[in-house]
Amino acid sequence: xxxxxxxxxxxxxxxxxxxxxxxxxxxxxxxxxxxxxxxxxxxxxxxxxxxxxxxxxxxxxxxxxxxxxxxxxxxxxxxxxxxxxxxxxxxxxxxxxxxxxxxxxxxxxxxxxxxxxxxxxxxxxxxxxxxxxxxxxxxxxxxxxxxxxxxxxxxxxxxxxxxxxxxxxxxxxxxxxxxxxxxxxxxxxxxxxxxxxxxxxxxxxxxxxxxxxxxxxxxxxxxxxxxxxxxxxxxxxxxxxxxxxxxxxxxxxxxxxxxxxxxxxxxxxxxxx
Amino acid sequence: xxxxxxxxxxxxxxxxxxxxxxxxxxxxxxxxxxxxxxxxxxxxxxxxxxxxxxxxxxxxxxxxxxxxxxxxxxxxxxxxxxxxxxxxxxxxxxxxxxxxxxxxxxxxxxxxxxxxxxxxxxxxxxxxxxxxxxxxxxxxxxxxxxxxxxxxxxxxxxxxxxxxxxxxxxxxxxxxxxxxxxxxxxxxxxxxxxxxxxxxxxxxxxxxxxxxxxxxxxxxxxxxxxxxxxxxxxxxxxxxxxxxxx
Numbered sequence: 147x148x149x150x151x152x153x154x155x156x157x158x159x160x161x162x163x164x165x166x167x168x169x170x171x172x173x174x175x176x177x178x179x180x181x182x183x184x185x186x187x188x189x190x191x192x193x194x195x196x197x198x199x200x201x202x203x204x205x206x207x208x209x210x211x212x213x214x215x216x217x218x219x220x221x222x223x224x225x226x227x228x229x230x231x232x233x234x235x236x237x238x239x240x241x242x243x244x245x246x247x248x249x250x251x252x253x254x255x256x257x258x259x260x261x262x263x264x265x266x267x268x269x270x271x272x273x274x275x276x277x278x279x280x281x282x283x284x285x286x287x288x289x290x291x292x293x294x295x296x297x298x299x300x301x302x303x304x305x306x307x308x309x310x311x312x313x314x315x316x317x318x319x320x321x322x323x324x325x326x327x328x329x330x331x332x333x334x335x336x337x338x339x340x341x342x343x344x345x346x347x348x349x350x351x352x353x354x355x356x357x358x359x360x361x362x363x364x365x366x367x368x369x370x371x372x373x374x375x376x377x378x379x380x381x382x383x384x385x386x387x388x389x390x391x392x393x394x395x396x397x398x399x400x401x402x403x404x405x406x407x408x409x410x411x412x413x414x415x416x417x418x419x
Numbered sequence: 420x421x422x423x424x425x426x427x428x429x430x431x432x433x434x435x436x437x438x439x440x441x442x443x444x445x446x447x448x449x450x451x452x453x454x455x456x457x458x459x460x461x462x463x464x465x466x467x468x469x470x471x472x473x474x475x476x477x478x479x480x481x482x483x484x485x486x487x488x489x490x491x492x493x494x495x496x497x498x499x500x501x502x503x504x505x506x507x508x509x510x511x512x513x514x515x516x517x518x519x520x521x522x523x524x525x526x527x528x529x530x531x532x533x534x535x536x537x538x539x540x541x542x543x544x545x546x547x548x549x550x551x552x553x554x555x556x557x558x559x560x561x562x563x564x565x566x567x568x569x570x571x572x573x574x575x576x577x578x579x580x581x582x583x584x585x586x587x588x589x590x591x592x593x594x595x596x597x598x599x600x601x602x603x604x605x606x607x608x609x610x611x612x613x614x615x616x617x618x619x620x621x622x623x624x625x626x627x628x629x630x631x632x633x634x635x636x637x638x639x640x641x642x643x644x645x646x647x648x649x650x651x652x653x654x655x656x657x658x659x660x661x662x663x664x665x
Contacts, residue, residue, distance in 0.1 A: 192653065262662075295653075305657075306653060306657040306658065307653060307657075308651045308652070308653040308654070317583075317586035317587050317590075317619070318586065318587075318590040320587070320615070320619060321586075321587045321588065321590045321591050321612075321615050321619075322590065322591070322594075324614070324615040324618050324619065325591060325611050325614070325615055329651060329652060342594075346590045346594065349590075349593070350589065350590040350593065
């Protein structure tokens with residue numbers, strides 16, 4: 147490496163520097179650390195007045211459930227929501243990022259965001275990172291042009307569909323959709339079908355579980371039904387509760403309150419330019 | 420899976436020309452999923468008639484449901500030649516059973532047990548029969564439905580499926596199967612599963628047979644096809660609002 151006095155900052159984008167080393171390590175049998183994935187069943191369907199999105203709430207780290215009640219339906223715009231499957235960090239970051247971009251765009255144009263805008267921003271980003279951003283998304287919303295539902299794959303391809311499922315439980319959920327979906331569903335029929343599909347994923351797929359989240363988006367109105375259904379309640383609670391062993395003696399109790407007052411220094415140094 | 424049993428030669432000579440590998444390493448002509456359920460009078464089983472050669476649809480009239488003896492029905496997915504070999508083994512088994520001429524005949528439980536042993540032993544010799552088998556039958560009023568995989572995993576249940584059927588059909592069956600289904604309801608349920616498989620399995624074909632086995636015997640239907648629906652408005656012009664996607 148040249149000893150240049152001027153250090154050029156990296157130009158952004160994925161840094162492939164460690165790929166060769168990782169490849170060498172995996173050949174030697176070293177397992178890479180597992181990502182926190184969202185296992186997942188996520189679904190979306192178009193009904194007569196708009197779009198309904200659904201998701202389960204289990205987040206996994208390999209074979210362990212690390213979050214029993216996580217939120218997989220992400221806010222993009224007041225009229226657009228996005229479900230995310232794949233690596234949890236990737237889905238969170240990418241939906242957050244595009245949500246901010248949409249907000250700035252709304253200020254710039256003075257108009258309600260369109261679903262294809264979110265679609266284009268997401269697919270541009272994911273394609274740019276060539277599938278390394280492991281986010282599989284179901285994007286749905288209602289804008290001036292009508293209700294829309296899209297799926298976005300980690301490599302950047304998109305589909306426009308009347309009903310869609312993604313994630314490890316997608317086959318179980320799709321089995322429900324393919325056998326029961328029809329056009330022009332009412333709101334209640336749509337919610338019932340989404341709940342059936344997510345439950346199919348929860349009970350037949352090991353990567354999905356816990357509760358059902360639903361989000362109904364119609365023209366000018368949205369309803370985020372967090373934990374709409376809880377089909378896995380904790381049924382047994384030990385009546386004895388938890389107690390320390392009898393031999394534990396309390397010798398001394400001392401409570402020290404943390405400092406609540408924050409000292410403000412008036413007239414300090416001005417910030418350096 | 421590459422080790423040769425008779426490696427009296429040097430271990431690293433993969434180019435040893437003593438004998439070519441006679442083990443099944445990959446399947447070639449394959450059948451896709453089979454789905455089966457218990458119903459009021461016996462067992463209902465459904466399978467399509469496609470024999471795929473990789474991604475090519477090579478054979479379009481492969482019968483993957485076959486009766487075995489008086490009391491059983493066998494459905495197979497996977498390598499078709501191995502399925503034909505299994506049928507030969509079962510022919511011999513039933514023949515020897517008939518030669519006893521003792522008024523007794525092998526029931527589905529016994530045939531299932533035999534198949535499990537065959538599959539497991541072949542797997543232990545690293546030369547598997549590349550099939551997932553479904554064995555259903557009725558004997559003396561008792562209904563039996565079991566499955567054996569190519570490595571010898573076997574179990575018995577009220578509804579079973581092979582291959583993709585496990586992912587697409589089992590969720591539907593877990594939800595909608597109940598005891599004492601009538602024949603019409605059973606066929607409707609199987610057709611629902613086969614339709615989803617037709618939509619979502621790339622190797623499925625729209626030509627299927629449904630077989631039923633009851634105390635009276637086996638009936639395998641004539642091949643027929645399912646009605647599919649492609650008329651969703653979103654399919655008519657999907658990219659009207661999203662240029663560049665499909």
